[in-house]
Each structure stands twice: as structure tokens, then as C-alpha cells.
Amino acid sequence: MRQIWICWLMVLALVVTATPTGAHEELSDGHFELVDESGQVILETGLVVEVGDQYLAEDNRLYEVTAVQGGLARCRLVETVDLTATRPVAWWRRIWPGSARVIPAQKGRPLVGIYHTHGAESFVPTQGTASVTPAGGIVSVADAMAAAFERQGFEVVRLRDAHLPHDSRAYERSRRTALQILKRRPLALFDVHRDTAPASAYEVEVQGNRASKVMLVIGRQNPNRSANLEFAKHIKRVADERKPGLIKGIFFGKGKYNQDLGPRVILLEVGTYRIDQASAQRGAMELAELMPAILTDVDAEYRAEGRSGWTTALWLIVLVLTIAGAFLVLSSGGIPQAREKIKQFISREFRGDLFGRRRGPRNPL
Amino acid sequence: MPIGSIGLIIAVVLVYFGVAERVLDRMRLSDRAALIFLGLVLAGSFVNLTLVGAPYELRINLGGGVIPLGFIVWLGATAGTARERWRALIAALVTGGAIYALGRVLPSGEPGNWVIDPTYLFGLVGGVIGYLAGRSRRAAFIAGIGGTILADLVTYVANRGAGLAGRSWVGGGGAFDSVFIAGFIAVGLAELVGETRELLQGGPRRGPERPPGLSGVGGREGRKNR
Numbered sequence: 064m065r066q067i068w069i070c071w072l073m074v075l076a077l078v079v080t081a082t083p084t085g086a087h088e089e090l091s092d093g094h095f096e097l098v099d100e101s102g103q104v105i106l107e108t109g110l111v112v113e114v115g116d117q118y119l120a121e122d123n124r125l126y127e128v129t130a131v132q133g134g135l136a137r138c139r140l141v142e143t144v145d146l147t148a149t150r151p152v153a154w155w156r157r158i159w160p161g162s163a164r165v166i167p168a169q170k171g172r173p174l175v176g177i178y179h180t181h182g183a184e185s186f187v188p189t190q191g192t193a194s195v196t197p198a199g200g201i202v203s204v205a206d207a208m209a210a211a212f213e214r215q216g217f218e219v220v221r222l223r224d225a226h227l228p229h230d231s232r233a234y235e236r237s238r239r240t241a242l243q244i245l246k247r248r249p250l251a252l253f254d255v256h257r258d259t260a261p262a263s264a265y266e267v268e269v270q271g272n273r274a275s276k277v278m279l280v281i282g283r284q285n286p287n288r289s290a291n292l293e294f295a296k297h298i299k300r301v302a303d304e305r306k307p308g309l310i311k312g313i314f315f316g317k318g319k320y321n322q323d324l325g326p327r328v329i330l331l332e333v334g335t336y337r338i339d340q341a342s343a344q345r346g347a348m349e350l351a352e353l354m355p356a357i358l359t360d361v362d363a364e365y366r367a368e369g370r371s372g373w374t375t376a377l378w379l380i381v382l383v384l385t386i387a388g389a390f391l392v393l394s395s396g397g398i399p400q401a402r403e404k405i406k407q408f409i410s411r412e413f414r415g416d417l418f419g420r421r422r423g424p425r426n427p428l
Numbered sequence: 429m430p431i432g433s434i435g436l437i438i439a440v441v442l443v444y445f446g447v448a449e450r451v452l453d454r455m456r457l458s459d460r461a462a463l464i465f466l467g468l469v470l471a472g473s474f475v476n477l478t479l480v481g482a483p484y485e486l487r488i489n490l491g492g493g494v495i496p497l498g499f500i501v502w503l504g505a506t507a508g509t510a511r512e513r514w515r516a517l518i519a520a521l522v523t524g525g526a527i528y529a530l531g532r533v534l535p536s537g538e539p540g541n542w543v544i545d546p547t548y549l550f551g552l553v554g555g556v557i558g559y560l561a562g563r564s565r566r567a568a569f570i571a572g573i574g575g576t577i578l579a580d581l582v583t584y585v586a587n588r589g590a591g592l593a594g595r596s597w598v599g600g601g602g603a604f605d606s607v608f609i610a611g612f613i614a615v616g617l618a619e620l621v622g623e624t625r626e627l628l629q630g631g632p633r634r635g636p637e638r639p640p641g642l643s644g645v646g647g648r649e650g651r652k653n654r
Contacts, residue, residue, distance in 0.1 A: 182594075197594050225594045227587055232531035232579075234546050239489075239600025246474065324604075 094260045097136045099126060105138065109259025109335070110280070110316055112136040117315040119144060119299075121308070146300040166250065166297075166327075166358055172218045173358055176244035176252040177209050180237035180321075182225030184257050189340035193259070197225045200340040204333055205255040207344035211351035217358075220244045234321065241321045241328070250358050251294070251327040254320065255347065256280075262337035267308045267346075275334030275346035276311035282330075285319035290326035298329070301357045302350070309349050457503075468495050473602025483593035486584050492599025492607055497577060500570045507566060516570040519561030523575025523610075526557045528582045550576070551606045555613025565618040572614030576607045 097106040097118060105126055106118050116128045118138070123146060126138035185192060185199035202223060209221040222244060226236040237254070244252055258265065258278065265276045279295040281288060295313050302310040311332075322328045331350070334343035388401075395401045472491030480486040488494055500520075507513045527550055551572075558571030577598055584596040599607045 197592050225592075227592045227594060228532075228583075228590075230531050231534040231546055232527075232550060232583070235550055235606055236597065239597045239605065242601050242604060243476075 093134065094258075094264075095131075095134050095136055097126065097128065097138050099138055099140060106312065106314070107260040107264040108278070108314065108332075110314060110332075113317060116283075116317065117141070119296075119313040119315075121310070121312050144296075146296050146303070172216065174218045174220065174247060174249045175212055175354070175358070176220040176222075176241075176247070176249040177205050177212075177255060178222045178224065178237065178240045178244060178252075179205050179255045180226055180233055181229055181256055182223070183227065183229050185336065186257065186334070186338060186340040186343060187336050188338065193336045194229065197227055198223070200343070201255060201257055201333075203340060204257070204343045204347050205253075208253070208255065208333075208347035208351050211348040212354060215352060215355050217354065220247050220249060238321050238324070241324055245324055251329065251354075252325060254328075254330045256330060256332050257343060258332040258335040260335045260337070262335060265311065265335045265338055265346075266342070269306050269309050269345075269349050272345055272349070273342055274309070274349055275338050275342045277309060277334075277346050277350050278311040278332040279313045280320065280330040280332060281313060281315050282319040282322045283315050283317050285322045287322055287324075287326050287328070291322050291328060294327045295329060298350075298353075298357055302353055305353060305356065306349055309346065309353075465495070465499055469603050469608070473604075476600070479598075482595075484584075484588045485595040486598070487595060487600065488598040489600050489602050489605070492602040492605040493577060494599075496573045496599065496607055496611070500573050503566055504570055512564060512567060515564075516562055516567035516574075519558055519567050519571030520574030520578060522561045523554050523557045523571045524578025524582065525575075527554055527575055527579035527610075531579065531583075548609065550579075551609025551613055554579075554606070554610025555617055558610065558614035559617040559621065562614070563618070565615050565622070568614035568618040569611050572610035572612075573607055576605075576610045 094107050094109045095112040096104050097108070097112065099105050105120050105124075112128055112131055114128050114131055116136075118126045118128075120126065123144045125141040125144050127141050128136045129139050130137040179201050181199075182202055183194045183196045183199040184201040185195045187193055190200050202225075205221070205223075209219045212219045222240050224237070224240045226233045226240070241252060241254070267274055267276045279298060281292050281295055285291065292313070292315075299310045299313060314332075320328075320330045322330070331347075333347045333350075391401045391404060392398055395404050469491040472495050473489060475490035477488050477490060477494065478485065479488055504513055504516050507516060530553055531550070554572045554576045555568075558575055559568040562568040562571040580596070580598045584598075587594065587596060599605045601607075
């Protein structure tokens with residue numbers, strides 16, 4: 064009976080941890096303000112901000128959120144990042160030919176994928192409301208981006224699934240769409256969203272055209288974080304050179320945004336619900352027009368070495384082994400007893416081979 | 429590398445080397461059946477079937493939907509007792525209802541707002557509730573997988589009822605879908621909690637539901653005799 068109560072407590076703990084921290088809800092209206100040490104606003108965004116989140120601003124200053132009170136997030140300057148700096152590539156990337164490349168060498172027409180997790184997102188000045196089911200204005204923005212890609216000579220896998228309803232399982236549904244696209248092995252995969260910041264945060268003029276800025280979002284809970292970050296930096300580096308002001312910055316939020324599925328999977332916040340759809344479409348098209356320079360640059364190399372998927376996996380294995388070891392020692396009453404248990408376990412468990420043939424007599428326990 | 433693929437590779441390696449033998453034994457599965465199942469899931473991930481056409485499209489992935497569904501039906505049909513079969517069925521219904529309800533009730537936040545990413549969260553919820561309702565390894569696995577598939581179907585019916593046209597999926601993520609995360613978590617929990625319980629009570633309890641291969645050994649008396 065006690066075990067049943069323990070199990071129900073586990074369920075309760077899950078439900079409690081499932082409750083979003085901080086502002087507790089996605090901001091359908093209103094936004095967070097990130098301010099630096101001097102109180103100057105460095106970012107306005109509808110993404111819910113938490114302590115530990117980071118933001119690489121337009122001027123390449125990297126900030127980290129240190130405190131959140133209501134809609135105000137205080138940040139500290141971590142460093143100024145030089146996106147053009149060349150650092151030696153890690154030795155292990157040199158062993159396997161091509162693994163140091165941000166963009167792999169390719170044959171034929173380059174392929175990209177576009178989808179939208181929140182297909183109902185809309186633009187108030189155009190649609191009159193922030194959300195339209197089944198297809199909001201964001202679908203047209205993603206369509207415009209796909210068309211711009213095709214004009215640049217790309218082949219586009221464009222899935223228009225809306226992943227309704229816009230509830231807490233929306234990313235679980237969009238994961239299936241992302242996987243369908245990834246089966247075609249695109250060079251890059253874009254999940255197109257729009258923010259809920261004020262219009263002023265995203266308005267920009269790019270080469271004389273009124274457009275919206277684009278913010279790149281990278282998930283921190285994601286084994287491909289390092290690779291996706293390098294891809295995002297590569298996009299920003301090229302955009303800053305050719306279309307300054309187009310890329311708003313790179314936001315590092317909690318979660319993984321389906322980015323665990325590949326090394327060049329990026330979430331884009333194209334404009335905000337307070338700007339008109341045409342501006343957002345122009346922003347998406349301006350970004351797509353940069354892609355030949357970004358996605359064919361096979362000389363771009365991983366410059367910043369962070370944690371890769373394999374190192375994350377290694378850490379997970381070490382963590383699991385440590386916990387299992389501690390549990391074993393505690394449950395068996397000491398290190399010698401634990402060692403004896405492991406010996407018994409190995410002699411008992413490593414007997415079966417493929418297709419069920421066994422080398423010794425079967426002992427079910 | 430996706431966590432799903434890391435997990436699947438680890439599962440295949442564990443089964444191949446016989447380490448997962450104990451769990452499979454208690455689910456009454458042979459190593460061969462488990463490997464064939466995992467192989468079919470991987471291969472079937474590349475095949476999609478359309479169950480209902482546009483505008484209310486419903487698709488099912490062979491590896492992520494059809495094969496696991498067939499597998500749990502087979503597991504249920506070959507369950508030891510009628511009681512276990514009923515328990516597995518009820519557990520799957522409870523799990524499906526709970527996942528659907530939680531998906532609707534919990535705030536629709538971005539993944540960044542959650543302590544656990546939603547992909548893992550609903551797998552965990554499916555696994556925990558599947559174990560609680562099913563209790564046995566086999567029933568927990570059936571509930572984790574069946575409940576997640578059921579929640580997808582309920583969402584499809586609800587969308588259709590609300591007139592929301594579009595494409596819905598069952599197990600569209602193939603081997604990396606939350607269907608499997610829920611199933612494996614359910615079995616893992618059943619194993620962990622079950623083992624702990626048996627350890628606390630001094631050995632497994634004998635009874636008619638005990639698998640034939642395990643009925644004559646172990647238990648309190650078995651341990652005394654060793």
C-alpha cells in the first residue's frame with residue numbers, strides 16, 4: 064500500500080514539475096524586458112524568460128539573465144563574442160574528414176525544410192487577432208520564405224501542418240512533422256514562429272525595404288546545442304555582413320524545440336504579432352535570400368567548441384553509472400558486497416546470445 | 429544525436445548482449461522477439477499510411493504506430509490471466525485519458541518554460557500512469573504505448589469535432605516518438621519499483637500470476653533454501 068502512495072506522489076511531483084516556472088504561461092499578450100546592469104533595455108520578447116537564459120544581442124554582446132521579477136529580467140554582460148574570430152578546430156573533428164564543417168559538402172540542388180509548430184500564430188494589424196485556426200498568418204510567412212528559397216535555387220520540403228490545438232502537446236506533434244522532413248536529409252530545417260513583443264522591437268529597414276527582424280532561438284536542453292549554435296552564429300555572421308540589422312540576435316532558452324533531431328535545426332521568430340504580415344514576409348524573404356551564401360559555405364568550420372551530442376551522451380552515461388553505483392553500494396551494505404553482486408550479475412546476465420541460444424543452463428532469476 | 433536514437437541504440441545493445449534479459453523474461457518475451465520488434469520499428473519508421481483523407485487527414489506511421497499497436501495487442505492477447513488482460517486494457521484507457529487531459533489542462537507554454545521538455549514529460553506521464561494502473565511489466569508497457577496512441581486518436585476526434593481541418597498523426601515520429609518513450613519508461617519504472625518492492629519484502633511473492641519459468645524458484649522460501 065505504501066508503494067502505491069509513493070507512486071502517486073511521483074505522479075504529483077511530475078505534474079508539479081510540469082507546471083511552467085516563472086510566468087507560468089506563454090505570453091499571448093505582453094512581453095518580457097531584458098535589461099543590462101545599467102537598466103538599458105537589451106531585448107523585448109514574448110518568450111518567457113528565466114534565470115540562466117542567455118541572449119546574444121545584435122551587437123554580439125552575450126548577456127545572461129540573473130534575476131526575473133514580473134516582466135523584468137535583469138542581465139549581466141558575459142562577454143563580447145567575436146563571430147569572425149578563428150580558433151583551432153578540435154582535434155577529434157580533424158580525424159573524421161568533413162566533421163569540422165558547419166555546412167556539409169553537397170551534390171545537386173540543396174534541400175531545406177520549413178514547418179511551423181504553431182500554425183495558428185497571426186499578425187494583429189493584418190488578421191485582426193493574434194491567433195487564427197486552422198491557419199494563421201505565420202503560414203503565409205513560411206510560404207513566402209519557401210518561395211524565396213526556391214527562387215535562390217533551393218529545393219524546399221514545406222509541410223503546412225498546423226499541429227492544433229495550440230496546447231502543451233503542440234511540440235510533440237510538430238516533432239513528427241520535423242522528423243518527416245528530416246527523412247529527406249535537408250541541409251537545414253526551420254521552424255517559423257512570430258514573437259509577442261511590441262512592434263518597435265522588430266521593425267527594421269533592410270536595404271530600403273520595410274521588414275521585420277528575425278530572432279534565432281536555440282534550446283539549451285538539447286544534445287545538438289553546440290552544432291545548432293554554431294549554425295546560428297554562422298547565419299548571424301553572414302547576415303551582419305550583408306544585411307545588417309536583419310538578425311535581431313540569438314536567444315538561448317530552456318527546452319529543445321525539436322533541435323535534438325539535427326545539427327542545423329533552428330527556430331525563427333520572424334517579427335511580432337504587432338507588425339503587419341507583409342513586413343514579416345519581407346523579413347523571412349530577406350533571410351532566405353542570404354541562404355546561398357550561408358548554406359553553400361562549405362569552408363565554414365566549427366570555431367567554438369561546446370558540448371557535442373556525444374559528450375552530452377557520455378555525461379549522461381557517467382551520471383547514470385554514478386547513481387547506479389551509489390544505489391548498489393547503499394543497497395548491498397558496502398563496497399565488497401557491491402563488488403560481489405556485480406560479479407554475480409555479470410556471470411548470470413551475459414549468457415544469452417543472439418536468437419535465444421544459451422551457453423549454460425537457464426536460471427530465470 | 430537525438431536522445432531517442434541514443435536510447436534505441438542502447439536498448440538494442442542491451443538486448444543483444446542479454447543484459448535486458450531479465451526485463452524481457454518478465455514481460456515473457458524472448459530476445460529474438462524483442463530484436464525483431466525493434467528492427468521492425470526502425471524499418472517501419474520510413475513508411476506512412478493514410479487512414480483518413482483530407483481535409484481531416486489522419487496518418488499512421490508503420491514503425492511508430494502500426495507495429496507497436498500490433499505488438500501490444502499480441503502481448504495483451506498472450507497475457508497470463510484474464511485479469512492481467514483487463515488490467516492492461518483499463519490501464520491503457522486511463523493513460524490515454526490522462527495524457528489527453530494533461531495536454532489540454534497544462535498551460536500551453538513554450539518548451540523553455542517547462543522543467544522537463546514536453547516530449548519527455550508526456551512520455552514520463554504515460555510511463556508513470558501506465559505503471560500505476562497496469563502494475564505488471566507487461567501491462568505497464570501496454571498502457572504506456574496504448575495510452576499515448578489513444579491520446580493522439582482522441583485529439584484527432586476532438587479536432588474533427590471542432591471543425592479544425594488538417595493533418596493528424598499517430599506515432600509519426602517512428603522510433604523516436606513519445607509512444608516509445610512512454611512504453612520504455614513504463615517498463616523501466618515497473619522494473620525499478622517492482623525490484624525495490626521485492627527487495628523490501630524479502631523476495632518475490634509466489635502466486636498464480638507468476639510466470640511459469642519463475643514459479644518454482646526465488647521468493648522468500650527460495651531465498652532461504654539458497
